[in-house]
Amino acid sequence: MEVMRIGDLNIWPDVVLAPMAGITAHPFRVLCKRHGAGLVVTELISSHAIHYKNQKTFGMFDWDDEERPAFCQLFGGDPDTMAEAARVVVEHGCDGVDINMGCWVPKVAKTGAGAALLKDLCQAEKVVRAVVDAVPEVPVTVKVRSGWDPRDVTAVRFARAAEQAGVKAVTVHARFASQGFSGEADWDIIGQVKAAVSDIPVIGNGDIETPQDARRMLRETGCDAVMVGRAAMGNPWLLGRIGLFLETGVLSPEPTPEERVAVAREHARLMVVQAGENIGVRELRGLLGHYFKGLTGAPRLREALTKVNTLAEIEAILDGARERLTQTPPAEREPTAVA
Numbered sequence: 063m064e065v066m067r068i069g070d071l072n073i074w075p076d077v078v079l080a081p082m083a084g085i086t087a088h089p090f091r092v093l094c095k096r097h098g099a100g101l102v103v104t105e106l107i108s109s110h111a112i113h114y115k116n117q118k119t120f121g122m123f124d125w126d127d128e129e130r131p132a133f134c135q136l137f138g139g140d141p142d143t144m145a146e147a148a149r150v151v152v153e154h155g156c157d158g159v160d161i162n163m164g165c166w167v168p169k170v171a172k173t174g175a176g177a178a179l180l181k182d183l184c185q186a187e188k189v190v191r192a193v194v195d196a197v198p199e200v201p202v203t204v205k206v207r208s209g210w211d212p213r214d215v216t217a218v219r220f221a222r223a224a225e226q227a228g229v230k231a232v233t234v235h236a237r238f239a240s241q242g243f244s245g246e247a248d249w250d251i252i253g254q255v256k257a258a259v260s261d262i263p264v265i266g267n268g269d270i271e272t273p274q275d276a277r278r279m280l281r282e283t284g285c286d287a288v289m290v291g292r293a294a295m296g297n298p299w300l301l302g303r304i305g306l307f308l309e310t311g312v313l314s315p316e317p318t319p320e321e322r323v324a325v326a327r328e329h330a331r332l333m334v335v336q337a338g339e340n341i342g343v344r345e346l347r348g349l350l351g352h353y354f355k356g357l358t359g360a361p362r363l364r365e366a367l368t369k370v371n372t373l374a375e376i377e378a379i380l381d382g383a384r385e386r387l388t389q390t391p392p393a394e395r396e397p398t399a400v401a
């Protein structure tokens with residue numbers, strides 16, 4: 063495994079936490095970094111909201127030194143607004159800007175942003191150039207899907223143009239926007255993008271659930287790094303387990319129920335420190351259950367965690383759970399949740 067270089071930054075190991083709205087706020091990014099992720103990225107942030115100085119959006123500039131290099135993902139279809147937003151986040155200390163060209167949800171795509179840019183490569187290129195020119199001091203990266211739909215596989219053409227425009231890495235989520243999260247990712251497109259660019263790293267993304275999946279993607283596509291999304295939810299250990307496996311071939315054990323409880327507790331504590339108890343606990347209701355996927359007793363625990371109002375309640379539930387949770391044999395495990 064080689065050190066991945068994004069501009070002047072060395073990324074090690076070659077394992078990236080996917081940006082995920084509602085999941086990858088600072089507390090979870092830090093936990094993933096502590097457990098061995100090479101790179102973490104904020105969830106998508108609206109360039110228009112930055113332009114209008116939306117307070118809640120400025121609250122999403124929540125990176126700190128522990129997660130550096132800190133990448134911030136922006137979305138928007140207007141080159142000037144994206145350039146302005148990029149300058150603002152860099153002024154707020156972010157080390158790299160990632161442009162979202164993968165989000166298909168109507169709220170984003172209808173405004174000509176996210177994956178909609180894959181339908182208009184000319185506009186996509188303008189956005190990329192504007193951002194690259196606006197923040198020459200940091201690397202700019204782009205996250206794309208295979209294309210908007212199977213009638214037009216744009217990722218290869220776009221990646222070439224993006225490299226020419228000065229982008230320092232491309233991430234490919236190997237699905238079409240029209241698929242949402244359905245169907246299997248078709249990794250072929252990742253290999254095609256890798257073959258098409260000459261000098262920038264390609265990060266492969268889609269359906270990695272295990273260290274073995276990660277190795278298979280690297281071998282089959284020749285990509286430089288892997289990005290892991292849904293399988294990392296409630297499972298920050300996975301990033302480090304993948305890194306270790308890629309480097310040494312050693313498959314470290316999955317976390318014990320006690321470890322899961324301890325890290326879920328830490329996640330809760332970090333969230334409350336960051337967001338305050340009211341907001342933090344509300345956000346945690348949907349997040350903490352992920353830590354117990356596949357364990358006997360998980361459904362009841364998840365249910366209890368969706369009703370909490372205070373950090374003390376969360377801690378009491380987790381303490382009680384430690385005794386009751388046991389590892390379920392692999393055959394009986396719940397499948398990974400699909401958003």
Ligand SMILES: Cc1cc2nc3c(=O)[nH]c(=O)nc-3n(C[C@H](O)[C@H](O)[C@H](O)COP(=O)(O)O)c2cc1C
Nearest residue numbers: 080081082083105106235268269270290291292401
């Ligand atoms: C809940 C959720 C939120 C997501 N939010 C974002 C986002 O903010 N920006 C982005 O580029 N992709 C987002 N994605 C897509 C992921 O980054 C990733 O591309 C996708 O989940 C495929 O990877 P996986 O199969 O490893 O999950 C999101 C995915 C999920 C499940």
